[in-house]
Amino acid sequence: MRAASAISLIVAGALSVACAPALPVAGALDAARAATTVEQLNTGRAIYVAKCTGCHSAHPPSNFAATEWPAHVADMRMDAKLTPEDESAITRYLVTFARR
Protein backbone atom coordinates (compact mmCIF):
# COMPACT_ATOMS: atom_id res chain seq x y z
CA MET A 1 0.00 0.00 0.00
CA ARG A 2 2.85 2.35 0.94
CA ALA A 3 4.70 1.36 -2.22
CA ALA A 4 1.60 2.10 -4.32
CA SER A 5 1.23 5.53 -2.69
CA ALA A 6 4.91 6.29 -3.27
CA ILE A 7 4.70 5.26 -6.92
CA SER A 8 1.54 7.36 -7.36
CA LEU A 9 3.30 10.36 -5.85
CA ILE A 10 6.36 9.91 -8.07
CA VAL A 11 4.19 9.53 -11.20
CA ALA A 12 2.10 12.58 -10.24
CA GLY A 13 5.26 14.59 -9.59
CA ALA A 14 6.85 13.54 -12.87
CA LEU A 15 3.65 14.37 -14.76
CA SER A 16 3.34 17.80 -13.16
CA VAL A 17 6.94 18.61 -14.09
CA ALA A 18 6.56 17.19 -17.62
CA CYS A 19 3.27 19.03 -18.22
CA ALA A 20 4.48 22.38 -16.91
CA PRO A 21 4.31 25.01 -19.67
CA ALA A 22 7.77 25.47 -21.18
CA LEU A 23 7.10 29.11 -22.07
CA PRO A 24 7.21 31.35 -18.98
CA VAL A 25 4.13 33.39 -18.10
CA ALA A 26 5.04 36.99 -17.20
CA GLY A 27 4.51 38.34 -13.68
CA ALA A 28 4.87 41.74 -12.07
CA LEU A 29 8.61 41.31 -11.43
CA ASP A 30 9.25 40.43 -15.09
CA ALA A 31 7.27 43.46 -16.22
CA ALA A 32 9.20 45.76 -13.88
CA ARG A 33 12.52 44.35 -15.12
CA ALA A 34 11.46 44.92 -18.74
CA ALA A 35 9.95 48.35 -18.00
CA THR A 36 6.64 47.29 -19.50
CA THR A 37 3.35 45.78 -18.32
CA VAL A 38 2.40 42.18 -17.53
CA GLU A 39 -0.36 42.42 -20.16
CA GLN A 40 2.07 43.50 -22.88
CA LEU A 41 4.47 40.66 -22.12
CA ASN A 42 1.73 38.04 -22.06
CA THR A 43 0.23 39.44 -25.26
CA GLY A 44 3.65 38.88 -26.82
CA ARG A 45 3.62 35.31 -25.50
CA ALA A 46 0.15 34.69 -27.00
CA ILE A 47 1.17 36.09 -30.40
CA TYR A 48 4.39 34.03 -30.30
CA VAL A 49 2.35 30.85 -29.77
CA ALA A 50 -0.27 31.77 -32.37
CA LYS A 51 2.08 32.87 -35.15
CA CYS A 52 5.17 30.70 -34.70
CA THR A 53 4.09 27.26 -33.52
CA GLY A 54 2.20 26.43 -36.72
CA CYS A 55 5.54 25.82 -38.43
CA HIS A 56 7.83 24.65 -35.62
CA SER A 57 7.86 24.01 -31.88
CA ALA A 58 8.24 27.25 -29.96
CA HIS A 59 11.83 27.76 -28.87
CA PRO A 60 12.04 28.48 -25.14
CA PRO A 61 13.17 32.12 -24.71
CA SER A 62 16.22 30.91 -22.77
CA ASN A 63 17.54 29.20 -25.93
CA PHE A 64 19.06 32.50 -27.10
CA ALA A 65 20.59 35.63 -25.58
CA ALA A 66 18.66 38.93 -25.50
CA THR A 67 20.94 40.31 -28.21
CA GLU A 68 20.17 37.36 -30.53
CA TRP A 69 16.36 37.29 -30.39
CA PRO A 70 15.55 40.48 -32.42
CA ALA A 71 17.40 39.12 -35.47
CA HIS A 72 15.75 35.68 -35.20
CA VAL A 73 12.27 37.24 -35.01
CA ALA A 74 13.05 39.60 -37.91
CA ASP A 75 14.16 36.61 -40.00
CA MET A 76 10.72 35.01 -39.53
CA ARG A 77 8.72 38.18 -40.27
CA MET A 78 7.77 37.18 -43.83
CA ASP A 79 7.18 33.45 -43.24
CA ALA A 80 4.93 34.02 -40.21
CA LYS A 81 3.21 37.06 -41.75
CA LEU A 82 4.02 39.21 -38.70
CA THR A 83 2.81 42.80 -38.51
CA PRO A 84 5.28 45.34 -37.04
CA GLU A 85 3.17 45.25 -33.83
CA ASP A 86 3.36 41.43 -33.70
CA GLU A 87 7.11 41.49 -34.21
CA SER A 88 7.60 44.09 -31.50
CA ALA A 89 5.41 42.24 -28.98
CA ILE A 90 7.06 38.86 -29.65
CA THR A 91 10.56 40.34 -29.44
CA ARG A 92 9.75 42.14 -26.16
CA TYR A 93 8.52 38.87 -24.59
CA LEU A 94 11.46 36.76 -25.82
CA VAL A 95 14.09 39.33 -24.84
CA THR A 96 12.62 39.61 -21.33
CA PHE A 97 13.01 35.87 -20.73
CA ALA A 98 16.17 35.39 -22.82
CA ARG A 99 19.24 33.52 -21.64
CA ARG A 100 21.16 35.60 -19.11
Add this chain to the structure above:
Amino acid sequence: MRAVSLVTALTLLAPAAASANARRFSYSHESAVLPKGTRELEFWTTNRIGRDTHYSRFDNRLEVEYGLTDQLMAAWYVNTRAVSAEDPTSGAVAKSFSFEGVSAELKYKLADPMADAVGLALYGEVTYGPGEVALESKLILDKRVGQVIFAGNLVAEAEFGGIGTKVEKVYEGKLTGGAAYFVTDRLAIGAELELEAEVEEGEFEGAGLFGGPQVSWSGDALWLVLSVLPQIGHFGGDHDGFKRDLVGSESVHARLLVGSDF
Protein backbone atom coordinates in the same frame (compact mmCIF):
# COMPACT_ATOMS: atom_id res chain seq x y z
CA MET B 1 29.33 6.38 -45.36
CA ARG B 2 27.48 8.39 -48.01
CA ALA B 3 24.27 8.18 -45.96
CA VAL B 4 26.07 9.47 -42.85
CA SER B 5 27.57 12.35 -44.87
CA LEU B 6 24.14 13.24 -46.27
CA VAL B 7 22.49 13.29 -42.82
CA THR B 8 25.38 15.36 -41.42
CA ALA B 9 25.09 17.84 -44.29
CA LEU B 10 21.32 18.14 -43.89
CA THR B 11 21.53 18.78 -40.15
CA LEU B 12 24.15 21.49 -40.61
CA LEU B 13 22.37 23.38 -43.36
CA ALA B 14 20.95 26.09 -41.09
CA PRO B 15 20.71 26.72 -37.38
CA ALA B 16 17.25 27.76 -36.29
CA ALA B 17 13.62 27.57 -37.28
CA ALA B 18 12.18 25.90 -40.36
CA SER B 19 9.19 27.06 -42.35
CA ALA B 20 5.94 25.24 -43.14
CA ASN B 21 3.94 23.11 -40.74
CA ALA B 22 6.67 20.54 -40.23
CA ARG B 23 5.42 17.23 -38.85
CA ARG B 24 7.53 14.90 -36.74
CA PHE B 25 5.34 11.82 -37.08
CA SER B 26 3.66 10.32 -40.12
CA TYR B 27 0.94 8.22 -38.45
CA SER B 28 0.19 10.68 -35.62
CA HIS B 29 -0.80 14.29 -36.09
CA GLU B 30 0.49 17.01 -33.77
CA SER B 31 -1.70 19.85 -32.51
CA ALA B 32 -0.01 22.55 -34.63
CA VAL B 33 -2.06 24.35 -37.29
CA LEU B 34 -0.87 26.70 -40.02
CA PRO B 35 -0.95 30.40 -39.07
CA LYS B 36 -3.67 32.50 -40.71
CA GLY B 37 -3.10 33.11 -44.43
CA THR B 38 -0.27 30.60 -44.88
CA ARG B 39 -0.40 27.63 -47.27
CA GLU B 40 1.34 24.34 -47.60
CA LEU B 41 1.53 21.52 -50.13
CA GLU B 42 2.01 17.97 -48.86
CA PHE B 43 2.54 14.66 -50.59
CA TRP B 44 1.77 11.44 -48.70
CA THR B 45 2.47 7.90 -49.70
CA THR B 46 1.64 4.92 -47.53
CA ASN B 47 2.95 1.51 -48.54
CA ARG B 48 1.36 -1.65 -47.16
CA ILE B 49 3.55 -4.52 -48.19
CA GLY B 50 3.99 -8.26 -47.66
CA ARG B 51 1.20 -10.77 -47.20
CA ASP B 52 1.50 -14.54 -47.46
CA THR B 53 1.38 -14.00 -51.22
CA HIS B 54 2.86 -11.03 -53.09
CA TYR B 55 1.06 -7.83 -52.09
CA SER B 56 2.06 -4.19 -52.29
CA ARG B 57 -0.31 -1.25 -52.06
CA PHE B 58 0.49 2.46 -52.26
CA ASP B 59 -2.10 4.92 -50.96
CA ASN B 60 -1.13 8.36 -52.23
CA ARG B 61 -2.50 11.72 -51.19
CA LEU B 62 -1.80 15.19 -52.54
CA GLU B 63 -2.83 17.79 -49.97
CA VAL B 64 -3.18 21.56 -49.90
CA GLU B 65 -3.44 23.18 -46.44
CA TYR B 66 -4.52 26.71 -45.60
CA GLY B 67 -4.59 28.60 -42.29
CA LEU B 68 -8.08 30.10 -41.91
CA THR B 69 -7.25 31.62 -38.51
CA ASP B 70 -4.32 31.13 -36.14
CA GLN B 71 -6.29 28.25 -34.55
CA LEU B 72 -8.25 26.80 -37.47
CA MET B 73 -6.83 25.14 -40.57
CA ALA B 74 -8.48 23.60 -43.63
CA ALA B 75 -7.05 21.06 -46.07
CA TRP B 76 -8.10 19.41 -49.30
CA TYR B 77 -6.83 16.10 -50.71
CA VAL B 78 -6.79 14.10 -53.93
CA ASN B 79 -6.41 10.37 -53.24
CA THR B 80 -5.09 7.62 -55.50
CA ARG B 81 -4.13 3.97 -55.01
CA ALA B 82 -1.74 1.59 -56.77
CA VAL B 83 -1.92 -2.13 -56.00
CA SER B 84 0.23 -5.04 -57.09
CA ALA B 85 -1.16 -8.34 -55.81
CA GLU B 86 -0.83 -12.02 -56.57
CA ASP B 87 -3.92 -14.11 -57.21
CA PRO B 88 -3.54 -17.03 -54.71
CA THR B 89 -5.17 -19.54 -57.07
CA SER B 90 -3.56 -18.69 -60.41
CA GLY B 91 -0.35 -17.14 -59.10
CA ALA B 92 -0.71 -14.29 -61.58
CA VAL B 93 0.21 -10.79 -60.40
CA ALA B 94 -2.37 -8.11 -61.13
CA LYS B 95 -1.51 -4.41 -61.05
CA SER B 96 -4.02 -1.59 -60.81
CA PHE B 97 -4.13 2.16 -60.32
CA SER B 98 -7.30 3.92 -59.20
CA PHE B 99 -8.65 7.32 -58.25
CA GLU B 100 -9.93 7.03 -54.67
CA GLY B 101 -11.77 10.31 -54.36
CA VAL B 102 -11.29 13.68 -52.72
CA SER B 103 -11.21 14.69 -49.06
CA ALA B 104 -11.69 17.86 -47.04
CA GLU B 105 -10.40 18.44 -43.52
CA LEU B 106 -10.78 20.92 -40.69
CA LYS B 107 -8.41 21.03 -37.72
CA TYR B 108 -8.89 23.23 -34.66
CA LYS B 109 -6.12 23.81 -32.14
CA LEU B 110 -7.24 24.22 -28.54
CA ALA B 111 -3.94 24.17 -26.64
CA ASP B 112 -0.22 24.35 -27.41
CA PRO B 113 2.31 21.69 -26.34
CA MET B 114 4.87 24.30 -25.22
CA ALA B 115 2.66 27.05 -23.83
CA ASP B 116 0.08 24.82 -22.11
CA ALA B 117 0.13 21.65 -20.03
CA VAL B 118 -0.54 19.59 -23.13
CA GLY B 119 -1.18 20.33 -26.81
CA LEU B 120 -4.72 19.54 -27.94
CA ALA B 121 -6.53 19.69 -31.29
CA LEU B 122 -9.70 18.35 -32.88
CA TYR B 123 -9.73 17.03 -36.44
CA GLY B 124 -12.53 16.15 -38.83
CA GLU B 125 -12.29 14.80 -42.38
CA VAL B 126 -14.80 13.75 -45.00
CA THR B 127 -13.91 11.71 -48.10
CA TYR B 128 -16.07 11.27 -51.16
CA GLY B 129 -14.88 8.59 -53.54
CA PRO B 130 -16.22 6.28 -56.22
CA GLY B 131 -18.96 4.36 -54.41
CA GLU B 132 -17.87 5.38 -50.93
CA VAL B 133 -18.22 8.10 -48.35
CA ALA B 134 -15.96 8.15 -45.27
CA LEU B 135 -15.98 10.28 -42.14
CA GLU B 136 -12.99 10.50 -39.83
CA SER B 137 -12.48 12.29 -36.54
CA LYS B 138 -9.37 12.59 -34.41
CA LEU B 139 -8.50 13.73 -30.93
CA ILE B 140 -4.91 14.94 -31.06
CA LEU B 141 -2.64 15.27 -28.04
CA ASP B 142 1.03 16.21 -27.96
CA LYS B 143 3.67 17.45 -25.56
CA ARG B 144 7.24 18.68 -25.89
CA VAL B 145 9.47 17.94 -22.91
CA GLY B 146 12.99 19.23 -23.44
CA GLN B 147 14.35 17.64 -26.60
CA VAL B 148 11.62 15.00 -26.79
CA ILE B 149 8.22 15.37 -28.43
CA PHE B 150 5.32 13.00 -27.76
CA ALA B 151 2.12 12.70 -29.79
CA GLY B 152 -0.96 10.53 -29.52
CA ASN B 153 -4.16 10.36 -31.60
CA LEU B 154 -7.47 8.68 -30.96
CA VAL B 155 -9.14 8.09 -34.33
CA ALA B 156 -12.70 7.03 -35.22
CA GLU B 157 -13.60 6.35 -38.83
CA ALA B 158 -16.83 5.33 -40.54
CA GLU B 159 -16.96 4.17 -44.17
CA PHE B 160 -20.19 3.80 -46.10
CA GLY B 161 -19.74 1.84 -49.32
CA GLY B 162 -22.00 0.58 -52.09
CA ILE B 163 -23.68 3.96 -52.51
CA GLY B 164 -26.85 3.59 -54.57
CA THR B 165 -27.28 -0.10 -53.77
CA LYS B 166 -27.08 -1.76 -50.34
CA VAL B 167 -25.00 0.42 -48.05
CA GLU B 168 -22.13 -1.43 -46.35
CA LYS B 169 -20.83 0.04 -43.13
CA VAL B 170 -17.28 -0.35 -41.86
CA TYR B 171 -16.10 1.24 -38.62
CA GLU B 172 -12.49 1.62 -37.66
CA GLY B 173 -10.89 2.73 -34.44
CA LYS B 174 -7.23 3.63 -34.28
CA LEU B 175 -4.81 4.56 -31.58
CA THR B 176 -1.53 6.01 -32.76
CA GLY B 177 1.37 7.37 -30.77
CA GLY B 178 4.99 8.30 -31.03
CA ALA B 179 8.00 9.83 -29.35
CA ALA B 180 10.87 11.57 -31.11
CA TYR B 181 14.14 13.06 -29.91
CA PHE B 182 15.43 16.26 -31.51
CA VAL B 183 19.04 15.50 -32.43
CA THR B 184 19.18 19.06 -33.80
CA ASP B 185 16.43 21.65 -34.39
CA ARG B 186 15.99 20.10 -37.82
CA LEU B 187 16.49 16.38 -37.31
CA ALA B 188 14.44 14.15 -35.00
CA ILE B 189 14.47 10.38 -34.63
CA GLY B 190 12.10 8.19 -32.68
CA ALA B 191 9.45 5.50 -32.87
CA GLU B 192 5.76 5.25 -33.73
CA LEU B 193 2.99 2.80 -32.91
CA GLU B 194 -0.30 2.17 -34.68
CA LEU B 195 -3.14 0.02 -33.37
CA GLU B 196 -6.04 -0.35 -35.79
CA ALA B 197 -9.26 -2.23 -35.11
CA GLU B 198 -12.03 -2.86 -37.63
CA VAL B 199 -15.73 -3.61 -37.25
CA GLU B 200 -17.61 -4.55 -40.43
CA GLU B 201 -21.39 -4.87 -40.53
CA GLY B 202 -21.44 -5.09 -36.74
CA GLU B 203 -18.80 -7.83 -36.55
CA PHE B 204 -15.32 -7.40 -35.04
CA GLU B 205 -12.83 -8.21 -37.80
CA GLY B 206 -9.67 -7.96 -35.74
CA ALA B 207 -7.00 -5.48 -34.70
CA GLY B 208 -3.41 -5.13 -35.81
CA LEU B 209 -0.52 -3.57 -33.92
CA PHE B 210 2.33 -2.02 -35.88
CA GLY B 211 5.41 -0.28 -34.51
CA GLY B 212 8.81 0.88 -35.65
CA PRO B 213 11.28 3.69 -36.19
CA GLN B 214 10.72 7.10 -37.72
CA VAL B 215 12.97 9.93 -38.80
CA SER B 216 12.01 13.51 -39.65
CA TRP B 217 13.88 16.46 -41.05
CA SER B 218 12.81 20.03 -41.71
CA GLY B 219 14.59 22.61 -43.82
CA ASP B 220 13.78 26.19 -44.72
CA ALA B 221 11.42 25.30 -47.57
CA LEU B 222 10.86 21.56 -47.22
CA TRP B 223 10.26 18.97 -44.54
CA LEU B 224 9.86 15.21 -44.59
CA VAL B 225 9.08 12.35 -42.25
CA LEU B 226 9.43 8.62 -42.83
CA SER B 227 8.10 5.84 -40.61
CA VAL B 228 8.51 2.12 -41.13
CA LEU B 229 6.20 0.06 -38.95
CA PRO B 230 6.51 -3.76 -39.08
CA GLN B 231 3.50 -5.70 -37.87
CA ILE B 232 4.02 -6.69 -34.22
CA GLY B 233 0.91 -8.82 -34.01
CA HIS B 234 -2.79 -9.16 -34.69
CA PHE B 235 -5.70 -10.44 -32.65
CA GLY B 236 -9.25 -11.37 -33.55
CA GLY B 237 -10.50 -12.30 -37.00
CA ASP B 238 -9.79 -15.82 -38.23
CA HIS B 239 -7.21 -16.81 -35.62
CA ASP B 240 -6.88 -17.14 -31.86
CA GLY B 241 -4.50 -15.20 -29.68
CA PHE B 242 -2.06 -12.45 -30.57
CA LYS B 243 0.19 -13.31 -33.49
CA ARG B 244 1.28 -11.98 -36.86
CA ASP B 245 -1.44 -12.19 -39.51
CA LEU B 246 -0.32 -12.07 -43.14
CA VAL B 247 -3.65 -13.11 -44.64
CA GLY B 248 -5.82 -10.12 -43.81
CA SER B 249 -3.02 -7.74 -42.97
CA GLU B 250 0.46 -6.80 -44.14
CA SER B 251 3.95 -7.45 -42.85
CA VAL B 252 4.98 -3.78 -42.92
CA HIS B 253 3.29 -0.40 -43.10
CA ALA B 254 5.50 2.50 -44.15
CA ARG B 255 4.63 6.14 -44.75
CA LEU B 256 6.54 9.05 -46.26
CA LEU B 257 5.31 12.64 -46.00
CA VAL B 258 6.92 15.57 -47.79
CA GLY B 259 5.70 19.12 -47.24
CA SER B 260 6.55 22.59 -48.49
CA ASP B 261 5.01 26.03 -48.16
CA PHE B 262 4.12 27.86 -51.35
